Amino acid sequence: MRLKPLNDLTIHLRHLVKGRLWLKVIIGMILGVLVGLALNPSTAWVSEELSQSLSSWLNLPGDIFMKLVQMIMIPLIFASIISGLVSNVSADLKSFGLKLFIYFILTTVVSVIIGIVLAYQFKPGDFVRAQGGFSGKEPTDLGVQASQDVSINIPESISGLIPVNPLQSILSGEMLSVVIFTVIIGIALTQLERETARPVVRFIESIQKISMIIVGWAMILVPYAVFGLMAALVSTTGVEIFLGLGYYMMVVLLGLLFILVFYMLIYFLTTRKNPFRFIAKIKDALLLAFSTASSAAVMPLSMKVVDEKLGVSSKVSDFVIPIGAIINMNGTALFQCITVLFMAQVYGVELGLINVVLLTATVVSASIGTPAIPGGGVIILASVLQSTGIPVDGLIVIVGIDRILGMFRTAVNVTGDLTACVVFNKWYG
DSSP: OOOGGGEEEEEEEEHHHHHHHHHHHHHHHHHHHHHHHHHHGGGGSSSSHHHHHHHHHHHHHHHHHHHHHHHHHHHHHHHHHHHHHHOOOOOTHHHHHHHHHHHHHHHHHHHHHHHHHHHHHOOOOOOOOOOOOSSSSSOOOOOOHHHHHHHHHHHHHHHHHHHHHHHHHHHOOOOHHHHHHHHHHHHHHHOOOOOHHHHHHHHHHHHHHHHHHHHHHHHHTHHHHHHHHHHHHHHHTTTTHHHHHHHHHHHHHHHHHHHHHHHHHHHHHHHHHHHHHHHTHHHHHHHHOOOOOOTTTHHHHHHHHHHHOOOOOHHHHHHHHHHHHHHOOHHHHHHHHHHHHHHHHHTTTOOOHHHHHHHHHEEEEEEEETTTTTHHHHHOOOOOOHHHHOOTTHHHHHHHHHHHHHHHHHHHHHHOOOOHHHHHHHHHH
């Protein structure tokens, strides 16, 4: 039995794309920065108390948008993965899933290597340290203990991916465990007889339709959410933090640009077509990813784009994109790698070759489980820093600029998912 493809259910998003949602988002972003500057206490136009009060109201549309996205994210991923599995019932399913996982791991390793090279080449942490650095912590000795801890935790971490209590994993937001549980259920569903599976398949299709309606509601809020979030961010932090950490931000953005070029090269080698036309065709999904900073929020539009603009089979996109939104976080992996090395340089922590190798393994593993929501990269970054023994105090500074970097790295993450769809459509489409 074949489910109705998710990209056929995106009618609720079509009017937003035709209405130039991306243009409204850009206008909202610019207006948000201007309003934020006007409300910033440093301009002396409003009092600090009034600025804080207004910033909480400005955050309201963004908070509502994110609550809707987080509310519907798990049902949407659950339904989409099972849809892809049911649509790919064939002898190729095992080969398809294994190759997809290997592809995602290899591209993530390439992204981390790019991050390591750039961090050591440009040394953004040394630049900040020369200006006074962060206060409060002394350098730490990583030593052998870090490598012992990582080696001991690997088997436990692998077995821990299988959820003993799926409901608890859903409630706690352990997305990788949710994905594994969903894949197991989807494979088991393919083993049922057609008539037995029919009610479950129709139930899954109903979940898809309900999810798309709610996503359509959330997308209406996007321009207002971006305006409010940018205004609140600038009104509370000002532009000084961006200027002070501009060098670090430029290193991260340069790394993301290299990853984008890497994806364009993969696309060219796979299709022998102009990669710039590829970027032009997927611009709607990229602009939405940039504005929302959430891979999960853009999933339905990504499926629509690859289906209509790139000619990808729905049985490929229904499987690749939902899993890619959780596993394929190359932009986030590069951000985490550069940030960890940046923090180590700021605190004067020396990392040897073994520590760098362990850092690579840790970042690759951590990026796989990064939540596909704004701020998810920073949440996981704290655990990466702790695993390497680097003080986490400086993260509060990173949080201040994470929204800006999150927009760019989410667009890169989505580009990776769409590129993977093209690659695997050539093999299985």
